[in-house]
Amino acid sequence: MLKDTKRRILQMLIAVVVAIAIILASMVLWKWTHAIQSDQDRKNLQKVLRTIVKDQGESALLSLSGIPVSDIFYGDEGLSLFEEGAQPWRYSASEMQNISVYDKVNRSVVHITTTMDVTVNSFMDVLPAQGTGSGIVLSLDGYILTNAHVVEKAKSLKVTLYNEQSYEAKLIGLDSEDDLAVIQITVDKDTTLYPIDLGTSDDLKIGQKVIAIGNPFGYDRTMTVGVVSGLNRPVRTSEGKIIMNAIQTDASINPGNSGGPLLNSQSEVIGINSSIYSTNGNSQGINFAIPIDTAIAIIPDLIKLGRVSRGWLDIATVQLTPQLVSYGKLSVDKGVLVSQVVTGGLSEKAGLKGGTQMVQYGSSVIYLGGDIITAIGTTAIKDLNDLYLALLHTRSGDKVKVTVNRKGETKTIDVQLIERTAQHVSALVR
Incomplete structure (x- = not known):
């Protein structure tokens, strides 16, 4: 009897333990299943939210959550929000x-006033005429960067600082080709100079906000705001200069802004304001700046040598177009055609071949059958702008490896460079 009772108690205990185990297992299974479902729901929600942010922006997402937003600032450390209310x-x-x-x-922005003897009256007297422009302070020892066209014809230069103090300036170096110049002032011991921060123009995006500060019409340190409207523009200015790789912006630039900074939202210079496109002489929303990377590359030469030496190929070039490729039955559709080489020049001696078949191409005469440049060193050459950029930091006398397509066959030729002139750059803009 006692044994039966013990057996029944043991069976009941086992049943209870099994029941508890089943209940616990069921709870664990339910929680696990619920966690999987919650995780999937969270992933689906994240996907939907990312789509909203991508299509409509963060403000739309915040609006859905009931948070009205007045403005959003995007920075390196995340978002800064200003709430409405x-x-x-x-x-x-x-x-x-x-x-x-x-x-x-x-x-850091200065007002440059120039005096030049250019005006002749009815008595054939040479009279002084004044010009105006802007510049940026580069260093504590008074070096200032500006446009070449602001200072190159000046008989005298005067720089006015933020504190209204004016100083005579001297020309240190000038690069007419890139429309850049360095001048220098010596200030008294009680005046502090504020060198500007130089950024980079290499990673600019169309639509990025930019800020221009300069002295339009003599109004000192005027600020205007716009966006990057275009990149890598070849521009012929009203003075006949060619600016390659220019930054296009709609930030208002007027006479007197030349030489002033184009800035990003981190207060870094990304360009030097140089020219405007206009039918009436004033800004109409199409303005151009020289990339700061171009300026950074030549400032040491301007300060040390007073000029810049650049390399170029002594050839006549033509950019390939679909029409030209089709007409000439060319074996490549991207590159720069060598129309002619200078007889007895460095390129000819190195082995580059010009064309022999003369044809009318628009208003020009070109020669087909020559080499097609497809690379300089390791840089692929798809058009004339690529050729310009590939040789931008070279000097006359340097040797470069030029890869060409010659009637379907690829060849690499070492070519010594000549001194680049403004005429070479002008030939790139037709």
């Missing part, structure tokens, strides 16, 4: 950014 916000994030840039940079 009854709070008396004085400035938006975008306005604060503009104010911050101006406060940091305006003392």
